[in-house]
Amino acid sequence: MLKYFLRRLVMLGPVLFLVLVIIFSLARIIPGDPAASLLGPGATNEQIEALRAQLHLDENVVKQFLSYAGGLFVGDMGSSMKTGRPVFDEILSRLPATLELSIVATLMALVIGIPSGVYSAIRANSSFDHVNRTLSLVGVSAPAFLLALILQLIFGIYLGWLPVSGRLSPYLIAEPITGFIILDGIISGNFDVAWSAFLHVLLPASVLAAFLGATVGRFVRTSMLEVLGEDYIRTARAKGLSERLVIFVHALRNSLLPAITIVGLKFAEMLGGAILTETVFAWPGIGRFMFEAIKNRDYPVIQGNTLVFALLFMLTSLIVDLLYGYLDPRIRKRMSR
Amino acid sequence: MSAMEDLVYFLRKNPLVMASGSFLLVLLLSVIFAPLLVNYTPIELDITEKLAPPSRDHLLGTDYFGRDVLSRILYGGRFTLAIGIGVVSAAFLVGVVFGTIAGYFGGIVDTIIMRFVDALLSFPALVLAIALAAALGPSLTNAMLAVAITLSPQFARVARSQALSITVKPYVEAAVCVGVSTRGILFHYVLRNGIGPLLVHASLSLGSAILQTASLGFLGLGAQPPLPEWGADVSLNLQFIRESPWVTLAPGVAILLTVLSFNLIGDALVDWFNPRQRKED
């Protein structure tokens, strides 16, 4: 297992290097002087010079890249052009909000996706199956911003059940411990805070969960169908095991593996959706930070955020791979060879 | 079975595909013949008629400038369909060229290309598209370019695996023996025989291409006013959602229906080309 893990890490090396190269080139893909282009058509010479210095543009490209990459290792992502504060700190303070949102969304997606996928597979080609499959395609096809608006209108305004925006009622103050407000509320025994934070996260998380849940449901259905057709299931049935036991103990366990993979892979795509969702719901995470940075053309922030998104993606893929290897002995053996 | 019979059978087995196909066909015809269908242009202002609710004159009402929403949707649909096809073609071209080269030559070429593909795939697609579009500057063309770049690595992967499986086939080996040029082999045998799965993947990508470009439009990184682009129109009219929901929801729902139609068709095509699934049906 350890060997597999190490190999996986080594394979990650070149990819990580190229990811850095891509992010590094982002600020340099425009023809002409990147500093002038970044500042837009009307920059003064002083401003251009200042940015050139900040981006180390006067040195050669390799040196520039090395100092950029070297800086990253000590947590230096440059400074925000808007606030002047270090990008690393700014991102770090917003990261928990995004993680909290996406974890809740993932849980919601699993709670919706797995049962509906399983049920769809058991009742393949029933009307439930057809409706469910179509709905899941709707979930994949709906623009996140449209879904966000509709949920906001229905649950926030027409029904008035849930808060329209933000992360916590403004009247409450959370003691930051972990940065995950729901968790912090529970730890500090302030259940008003935990409850309020929970209510606030429901709508934005639903938007993200719609996409992920739909994807998970489709994959669970497919893999469940495959498993149900396998010999050992037939054997189990023939042995006279109850249908429920067959489905939940044998079939489900084996068909969850692909579901885990897909959650891992689609988790990152869901994070992309967070940029839209966080903007509409005024959710103070890195997605909205990215949006603000785009508005202000705050390039160090855009680069920093892009890197963090990519790192999160690579990390989840790594975890999924390891989990997969751990859960599926066939792969474990093959990979450690 | 002939191709035609195949198609008829396919459609009969998939009523939703039939519906989606019809919807897209109607959409295509209406965006082409938009000037005959609506009496307004998408950028003509009529301030006295602003935010009018749906009526006989304006089937989907008017926006803040008194512009006919239906006409904005129809003319905007031209961009949307062009975006879908343009972006996917670009991604197709770039991805397939690199993927085929990687698969055919193997070795160091393959490694370099595929590590680069892996790196591109390490970004959430929308994040990379946003970062690229922000760097290139806000415009519809740049947004399309950005989305095409983020979609191309997937094509490269599909093309590579096709190339890998085909290059070992006897007829390719035969071609190498009789001295057909590398380029000839690549395009004659490898590409032509691997085109099926690539087209399926292309049909699956149409939906996400449109969705992502619309998302960039929503963030202000795509089409600039007064171009009638659906994503940009949603964000432009966001502020009126409470009193005049139709101006915001109409372009949003248009995106949803179009993307859904493409996805339904793509989904059915995948099933269709997946032999195991086909047997089950």
Place this chain on the structure above:
Amino acid sequence: MGLKRGFLFLLSLTLLVFGNIVTGQADDRLKTLVVAVNSDPANLEPGTNKAYPIGSEIILNVFDTLVAWTPPAFEEMEGRLAESWTVSPDGKEFTFKLRDGVKFHDGTDFNAEAVKFSFERTKEINPYMKANFGLISSIDVLGPLEVKITLTKAMPVFLSILAQPQAAVVSPAAVKKFGDDFNVNPVGTGPFKFVSYTPDTSVVLEANTDYFRGASKLSRIIFRVIPEASTRRLELENGGIDISQQNGQLYSIPVEDIKAFNKNPDVDVIEVPSQIFRQFEFNNSHPDSPVNDVRVRKAMAYAIDYDGLLNGILGGTASRVYGPLPTNSWAFNPAMKERAFSYDPDKAKQLLAEAGYKPGDLKFKLYSFQGNLWGSICTFLQANFADVGIDVTVAQTEFPIYRNLHTTGQHEIAMDGRQPWYNDPDAHITIGYYSPLADSAMTFRMPEDAELDGLILKAQATVDFEERKELYFQIQEMIMDRVPAAYLFSNKIIVFKRSNVKGLVINSAPPLNEYWSVYKE
């Protein structure tokens, strides 16, 4: 089967949960004011704040200035940290007697040294204040509570400038303690103490119970960051916020919201005329541009449907302006009403023909700020120009880029606005038309003009009121000859508040609110 029952159970559980939502305690809520702002507040102290509106409003509530405009008319000045003051006859020396017994939030004493420290610090580190504070030649501490400021030349508007948030007095001890972090840890003498800043979420202030004008009835103010105008609107309706100043930076169109809120008994709409000024302007000094020809500039000014813009797009939230000064300025020249351009497309076409341009010949890029209202105005003008055969594309650009475009003069046409921070014609004229400022401020791009520049300087330094007014009359005439812009409108300041919020005084120049007098019922 069991699965189905499980779904139903989950469903009913969810409904149960949603049906029973309770939030916050009523008592707490009445003492807390929630103000919606549209972006993350930056630079919460006078030394680093370059007139960013949200940070400036927070400064006004955390700090005090020496003097301030007296509400509700905002026509006279009153002392704040200064008890009284005298101005020397030549208008160059200002001597202030300071209030005794005032303490900063950190417990240190407010005194003349603190005033000297603050002003010198701001003069040195805040480029935004260079144009004004640059004229300070010395600040002398005459006694613990007496300070004298000497200027290099007379400047009648100096007192107004001292009322700006950027001229607030900071705690020297706190500046030393926090260093660069002072801008997120502001310490002043004001009615509210700074408590916390959470990026992209909120700034929390709490009442200063020892405030020298008496403690506020509120115990807390929360500035809540909500970027989307539509979300702010929904939050106001839901009671998630108490006050929303939608119109501050023209990011949203408030007209439709006003209509809706007028029907809603829980929400009040306050509309106050302002000196905020919006115009469509030319780069007169662009050597190769068609707009260098005054006939083209005039043609474009005639092409605009001013009334359509006011009634259709702005729906009564703005009033017409005619020349370089708003009609409610004391220096407004009534002759401008006659000289102003009116909507006359035929005349526009004729002027273009005279200048030698056929329809379709002229193509321009119209630069504008971001935000929906700017977008709407541009879309409207674009249609107007298309009617006379001028092809205009709109480029809504981010503020920093936009500012650069202006200062380097690379644009041909652009939308622009001026939000005067002090109540004096100088705030429009000097920053707008004094050509040596062209490369640093958002000045109209006009060729250097010694006569006009001389007149502006003279008006700035003239102490006699009538004489000064006459000079501004002349200046307005001269500017109108040069057609640097089509003056569009002055928008009202529009504030939405929950109807249980009382005691709010709306300030128009600068358009920032002090919440000291506010309470909730």
